[in-house]
Amino acid sequence: MPRRALILIEGASNGPGYVRAAEHLDLHPIVLSADPSQYEYLSAEGIEAIQVDTDNLEALIRECFRIGAIWDIAGITTSYEAFCAIVGKLCLRFGLPGPNPVSIEQCCDKFTQRQRLANAGVPIPAYRLAANATDVESSAAEIGLPVVLKPATGSGSVGVRLCRNSDELAEHTTYLLSGEHIWRSSPRVLVEEFAQGPYYCAYTMENEVIGISAADSGPPPHFVFRECTLPAPLTDDEHERIVEVSLQSLRALGLGWGPTGIELRWTKRGPVIIEVNPRLAAAPDPQLIELACGVDLITEHIKLTIGHACDLRRKHSHAAAERFLIADRDGTLAWIDGDRRAAAVQGVAAVKFHVKPEAPIVMKGDYRDCMGYVVASSPSRAQTQAILERAADLITWSIKPFSILDDQGQSAAPRIRTKQTLSDGSD
Template identity: 60%
Template sequence: MATRALILVEGHPRLGLQYVQTAKRLGLHPITLSADPAQYDYLSAENVEAIHVDTDNLDSLIRECTRLSSSCDIAGVTGFSRADESACVTAAKLCRYLNLPGPNPTSMERCCDKFAQRQLLARAGVPVPAYRLASNATEVERSAAEMTLPVILKPAVGSGSCGVRLCRNVDELAEHTAYLLGNKHLWRSSPRILVEEFAQGLYYEADIMGDEVISIGTAELWPPPHFVFREVTYPAPLNDNEYKCIADVSLACLRALDLGWGPTNIEFRWTKRGPVVIEVNPRIPGTPWPELVRLAYGVDLIYGHIKVVIGDEPDLPRRQSHTATARLLVPDHDGILDWIDGTRAAAISGVAEVKFYVEPGTPVARKGNYRDYIGHVIAASPSCARTEAIVQRAVDSIDGLITPFPTLGEQ
């Protein structure tokens, strides 16, 4: 019998290991196609087959998969989110070419363009913040004046809150516009900036597999101007009407964007209008979200995703029994991480995981996006209040030292 292979377009520094381990558990042979396989440490650690290929070139991927199909049975293909989520779109196109299960590539492409996404949602009557599209400083200034400050500026294509900032006055607006249009933000195409109303209210997100809402969580963010998560909790404390309202809007998003295959993650703010859609992501959210869903609901999103990718039913029965909370660790100042130790934190009853993303000796610098995170602590218990207390105690138990970068006069 031919080996059944799961093709992974690119990898992921935090989720990638879980994908390859789950694939192996399902009897699949994971193969990673990457422009730089060496950047994913888990590939060598897990002895995963990795092939160097230009993952921005669909023809190159097709040729590689055609070659692989002569020696193995390609059961499915999926891709990981990058800064612009292009690998997810490319994987969808590859599935279409190989006649494998996968999302609609056109729908994925439109969804990954925040302006196109906003247009489709608004036309379908889904509540979204007011928005404008700008390509230069004059258009940004005019759009902000039409909407009144504060506004959010963000790249029309991107993920992980990269380049996203709340601009509360004209100086901040001019500063961030210059940042986005200068050489500091990486654009893969011509600059397109979304100028968006600042929707204020509690943050929620829904995780969907196919057309089924699996879980709804809530989160706190660090104070503006950036949008960096501080703490995430599943399940969100909602009454039946609130849950139904978020679930109904979530399914309306799928219809408006022609999604409904595989995983979708939808972010909301609960405003005076009710749940307003901030963003629809056609993928599983990154670490530690899947771990929280598993602890709170007993659902393994990665297992379910791979099952769908290979054409099987996801089989995701829920059994909510715990409240799971993650505290995202962010340095309080920039510098060199000399050392960090979570031994005492991990030993606390109720702590499910203490994980650090950076090694001692690594420079840490806050950028106002997902790269600020240096680790997380996860706790779970039957009580929301108890879980919060466990997380706080664990965070307080972490030892470490960050030496500030020397100032100009000290060098």
């Protein structure tokens, strides 16, 4: 039995991957969480989990001292952006490798991040910070519609919306500032120029760009990703320019230890940084990277965390893609099916559902609209796309309206998602 432990703060989407990688490295994973029961894989796989207030640094320090009396703590890390700074502070306290907590905190504040990028000459959209509706309105007038409104802190596109006219601007401002949006601190809204162009994400480890993906999102006003492909279809010059601006942003923000996800759009000005996220991208992106170039970023991140050198050499060059299963309406999930058929398609690497029948489906316009995903890979982009289409077409679901009855008092027919269309259940 291993005597060295890896402490993981909270679980998040990459949690199972970190647990498996830790065990593969002969480490004993211990998850600290405010509510361990929210992560089903912990009990299913018999992973040690301890309940503790993960927002409380002193409580975490006490728990780490208690664990250290039993285990040799090899490292402390997280896969959840909200806890990256507190992990950095824990690593400093216990003399372990980790990220710079000051740099992480500044990066997680989108306004401060914008300031530091701008000061370093990194191309970014025009922006303003607003604390009230008057500020939002005047900032939008200065920048010019359309603009993107987003909370100055947060992730997963929560609270992010494109406002194309004054009505949408007023509506979303009211949502953000009236109490509907949950703030962890005083409300601060970022008003940004809408940078238009293809979306890309650069995945980095330390100071090296491992891969660049291209992604498509759903219809405005929201930014919900529907599909992602790696590597992105870029010319050599485009690739080089994205790498250059990505590394420039890391230097400007004092990052460069561990993983980072850098979101960009290719505009008339070339690559423009939309956001820098100081953590590993959420699942299934790490799997996408491993399928495309043979680099397991979760394992390599853990190696850094325990003081080992990481190996970022590409093992192969394939095309990988992911399709997200996005809910199309509010209601109750009657059923979702086809995962086994989709998984049996040659070239499919993963099929996962996040929801179960009878789960309430409420469209949020952010990552929470995703009900699952399909991942595929092959030697070529065209072949991978064909595999992904075939597998995704095998997955269907039905969402029943919330408490809607027909004229006879019977439940209304559910909407069924089929291969080509959405029907009302009548055909």
